Amino acid sequence: MSSLQQYSTWVFDCDGVLLHSNRVKTDAFYRAAEPYGTDKARALVDYHVGNGGISRYIKFRTFLSDIVGRGQVDEEELDTLLQCYAGYVWDGLLSCEVAQGLERLRALTPQSSWLVVSGGDQAELRAVFAERGLAKYFDGGIFGSPDTKDEILSRTTESRVLRKPGVFVGDSRYDIEAARRAGLDFIFLSDWSESDYHFCDADLRLASISAIVRHLSSRCP
Template identity: 50%
Template sequence: MNIARYQSLVFDCDGVILNSNFLKIEAYFATAKNFGANDQQAQALVDYHIKLGGISRFVKFEYFLTDILQRPASRKDVDFLLADFGREVRKRLSTCEIAPGLPALREQTSSSNWLVISGGDQEELRAIFAERGILDLFDGGIFGSPDNKDQILARELATGNIRQPALFMGDSRYDHESSTRAGLDFVFMHAWTDFPEWESYTQQHGIRVVAQLEQLIPAA
């Protein structure tokens, strides 16, 4: 795969740049319990999160309130859940593993524009990337919720920030679907994914699969 031919490289965060998918599962469970949910209700939120990989946490917490707890999704409760989840996530992502080979890949694709497009909270992502020392690798910017990936891709293509040909590197069904709708090539990263059916899904759709980003580094 000749990654150097792409003018823009677009990365998902969780499961691609950071080994954080299962840490976020822990954070969703902890947040639900902090809110007063029992173990069954907390697990139901986790199951919904896994089912909708890459979708904004706003949607997931509204579902948690209305469908799992059977109560109105008030702005106050959603804001409480979002703030608490943010705290649970930040303390986990401050120490999680970063994808091996990231600086080397940046060096080998120096003419490409790098962006992060994630379902995670945008300001949270930027703070974590700055704390972890990888913010400056992404010269095209770091983008996340409350906008969803379809909205971000459409906007960044329209402004010329994503230049074709472009490649999206993701680890979820939604990553593939949104990048395909936007006209980007796609490669699936499987080493850290929490998508249970990734093997059958990628085979069914003929998707190129690699374990981690370091496998995309051009041979010397």
């Protein structure tokens, strides 16, 4: 693992890393699916938690095709579910806790580019970050679904937006797998994670953004 001061790029997941929003998303999945029955809504929540970092588009498509048993997914039905889910999520994203220490970490990494690479909807992410005054930190861009994290990391690497050495800060198994495929180091943050993956192969395991600041500050000359 490179020294934290030497990374050219920092890549951040959103939910459970920058925003305390994992529970917001989990509750929204349940509420959107509840008209199909509580058993199916719980099954969607289980699938969602077990596949953290995967986009809502994939999760609701799987819900309709496999959990509900539609087989062939009706696109209008899928769109209705997505809109319902987005409505439940929006208010929560505007009111949930923001990670402490972001401004200090940004000041400690002045030569690095910062990106958000999330499973959340890209337009929604950009609107929320603008509304909450967070967009200013992410000079490399804010990216999300419907593109996958693998697609975003590949595209930003090819365009030199993501320069190496780089580190991905995340809280899900998909985060660390995508980071490894992209040739990035990985920091696991535990405080807000819903994942039951052990992250023994993470380069660094810490509690929060504030813990990264303390770790970095203790090693600054």
